[in-house]
Amino acid sequence: MVDLKSQYKNIKSEIDIAVQSVLDSTAFINGSQVRSFEEKLANYLAVNDVVSCGNGTDALQIALMALNLQPGDEVIVPAFTYVATAEVIALLKLKPVMTEVCPATFNITAELIEKAITAKTKAIVPVHLYGQCADMEPILNLAKKHSLYVIEDAAQAIGADYTFSNRVVKKAGTMGDIGCTSFFPSKNLGCYGDGGALYTNNAALAKKVRMIANHGQEKKYHHKVVGCNSRLDTLQAAILEIKLKYLENYTQARIQVANAYDNAFKEIEDLIIPKRSDNASHVFNQYTVKLQVSSKRDALKQFLQEKAIPSMVYYPISLHLQDAFKTATFGIGDFPVTQNLCASVLSLPIHTEMQESQLNYIIDAVKLFFKV
Ligand SMILES: *Cc1c(COP(=O)(O)O)cnc(C)c1O
Numbered sequence: 001m002v003d004l005k006s007q008y009k010n011i012k013s014e015i016d017i018a019v020q021s022v023l024d025s026t027a028f029i030n031g032s033q034v035r036s037f038e039e040k041l042a043n044y045l046a047v048n049d050v051v052s053c054g055n056g057t058d059a060l061q062i063a064l065m066a067l068n069l070q071p072g073d074e075v076i077v078p079a080f081t082y083v084a085t086a087e088v089i090a091l092l093k094l095k096p097v098m099t100e101v102c103p104a105t106f107n108i109t110a111e112l113i114e115k116a117i118t119a120k121t122k123a124i125v126p127v128h129l130y131g132q133c134a135d136m137e138p139i140l141n142l143a144k145k146h147s148l149y150v151i152e153d154a155a156q157a158i159g160a161d162y163t164f165s166n167r168v169v170k171k172a173g174t175m176g177d178i179g180c181t182s183f184f185p186s187k188n189l190g191c192y193g194d195g196g197a198l199y200t201n202n203a204a205l206a207k208k209v210r211m212i213a214n215h216g217q218e219k220k221y222h223h224k225v226v227g228c229n230s231r232l233d234t235l236q237a238a239i240l241e242i243k244l245k246y247l248e249n250y251t252q253a254r255i256q257v258a259n260a261y262d263n264a265f266k267e268i269e270d271l272i273i274p275k276r277s278d279n280a281s282h283v284f285n286q287y288t289v290k291l292q293v294s295s296k297r298d299a300l301k302q303f304l305q306e307k308a309i310p311s312m313v314y315y316p317i318s319l320h321l322q323d324a325f326k327t328a329t330f331g332i333g334d335f336p337v338t339q340n341l342c343a344s345v346l347s348l349p350i351h352t353e354m355q356e357s358q359l360n361y362i363i364d365a366v367k368l369f370f371k372v
Contacts, residue, residue, distance in 0.1 A: 001310050002186045006353035011242060018238040031234030037241045038197070044159075044244060047174040047199045049206035052232035053213045056155040056182025059196040060125070061088035062230060063151045063178040066208045069094050073122040078108040079318045080338040081127040085153050086319050089125070097121070098320045100335045104275040106130060106288070106345075110138035117142075123149040128157035128172045130274070130314075130347075131188065131254075131283040136175045137164050143176075150176030155196075156285035157181075158189045159251050163279045172283075173199050178209070183232075183240060188254070188285050189247050191236040250352040254284040257350050257359060261287055264363040268370045270296065286314060287350040294344035301346060303369045309362050312347045 008015065022031060034052060042050040053059050064075070071093040077086050079098040089096040099112045106129045113124055124143055126134040136152075143150045154160075154173030158181050163169050173179025181187075183195030200206050208225075211218050216227030232240075243250075262273050272290040276282055291297045297313075304311050318338045320330040333339075349362060 001312060001347070001349050002351040003353045004185055004190070007351070010353070011246065014242050015239055018242050019235060022235050022238045025234075028234050029231060031237070033234050033237040033241055034232055037232075037237040037244070040241060040244055041197065042199070044247070045171045045174050045199060047171070047179070048201045048203065049209075050197050050199050051206060051209045051213060052195065052197045052237065054196060054230035054232065055194040056153075056180060056184060056187075056196040057084040057088060058213070058228070058230040059180035059182070059198045060084060060151065060153060061091065062209055062212050062228065063180055063198055064088060064092055064094065064123070065212050065227070066178065066205055067123060067149050067151075069122050072120065074118060074120040075123045075125060076108075076113050076116050076121060077125045077319075078127055078129075078338075079320045079335045080106060080315065080341055081129060081153070081319065082155070082315065083319065083322070083324075084155075085125055085127055086325060090325065094122075095120070096319075096325065098318075098325075098330065098335070100337050101129075101341070103337045103341065105132060105134070105277060106341060107132070107134035108139070109135055110142045113139060114142055117146055117148075121146065121148060123151060125151045125153055126176070127153040127155075128160060130288050131157050131160055131285040132274075132277060133157060133160050133162040133172050133280040135277065135279070136162050137279075140175060149178075152176045152179040154179045154199075155182040155184075155187060157283055158187065159247055160283040161281040165279075174201065177202060178205060183236065186285075188250060188283055189240065189243060191232075191240050191243070193233065193236055195232045195236045195240065196230075197232070251283050253352040253354070254350055255282070257354050258282065258284045258287050260359055261289075261348065261350075261363065265289065265366065268367070268372055270370055271366070284350055286312075286347040288314065288345050288347045290341070291344045291346065294340065297344055297346055300366070300369050304362075304365055307361075307365045309365055310349060313342075313345060314347050316342055318342050
């Protein structure tokens with residue numbers, strides 16, 4: 001699905017020097033690279049503050065902790081997402097309220113969110129799934145109308161742009177109150193282990209987030225709030241500082257693969273290529289097709305597997321049907337769009353070092369399956 005080895009080889013000399021310098025300094029925790037990476041990322045995203053942390057799941061948890069939510073408060077999330085989005089809500093004794101998603105973009109919409117709002121709703125967590133922003137302008141307007149916080153799960157969408165109706169362009173994760181991202185190795189800006197970050201333009205929130213991620217302290221041994229211990233290692237920060245320079249190129253490489261897939265597959269009637277929103281760029285953390293006839297999905301996966309082509313189903317089970325989230329409120333049949341997506345989506349290999357020959361091999365295999 002990804003080729004992290006080739007990617008590393010292409011920047012090996014720079015990475016090795018950066019890693020060696022951390023080893024030489026032995027400043028493994030909170031070394032200078034952590035702050036300098038945060039500053040560079042903030043600059044790239046055009047956001048006031050970036051606070052790094054241990055991973056993307058922690059980022060979501062810390063964001064919720066920073067907003068003073070009370071047990072039982074409701075937080076709206078799409079049913080079609082990675083488990084982390086909803087998990088941290090439940091972990092904090094808040095109530096994840098799941099919603100259906102748009103069948104074309106796979107993302108949550110303001111219309112769908114509105115139906116789920118109750119007197120107890122306090123926040124919305126839009127997920128920019130696969131690398132394309134949810135339609136944020138109406139979501140932000142709705143949030144404003146109901147005084148709800150917006151925490152963006154931008155784990156798959158670092159670098160993606162969203163254009164507002166007044167032509168203002170913002171990056172994924174910088175539109176709501178807090179944005180969260182992950183530097184898991186297969187994410188678009190991946191480190192060599194675990195890592196994550198939060199973004200915000202609100203200085204008070206930034207301060208709080210930083211405090212929570214550091215045991216609730218601003219001053220050593222003075223704990224103002226109950227926090228947690230979630231840090232980005234200096235080694236990872238040093239690696240990310242190098243990789244951030246290549247992020248735009250990496251994004252372009254992904255888009256080129258996606259364009260080639262689109263061109264090759266657009267005539268296949270049984271295959272639906274990813275929808276590109278008019279007001280959002282797509283950074284293709286995943287290239288995900290839908291099968292018109294969902295029963296053919298597993299056969300295609302198997303067919304590709306036999307040709308040594310990996311493919312993945314993100315995600316095979318709707319969150320509302322997971323044992324961990326089963327409630328009396330939701331059951332089978334409640335989110336037919338999401339359930340249909342779980343049965344019909346397939347993500348194909350996409351990464352920054354895809355060779356033309358590999359790409360053609362995959363395209364030919366898919367076409368062969370559909371006999372076109
Ligand atoms: C990867 C991911 C996360 C979690 O990130 P980790 O760094 O693995 O904890 C959260 N949400 C989404 C949508 C993701 O893709």
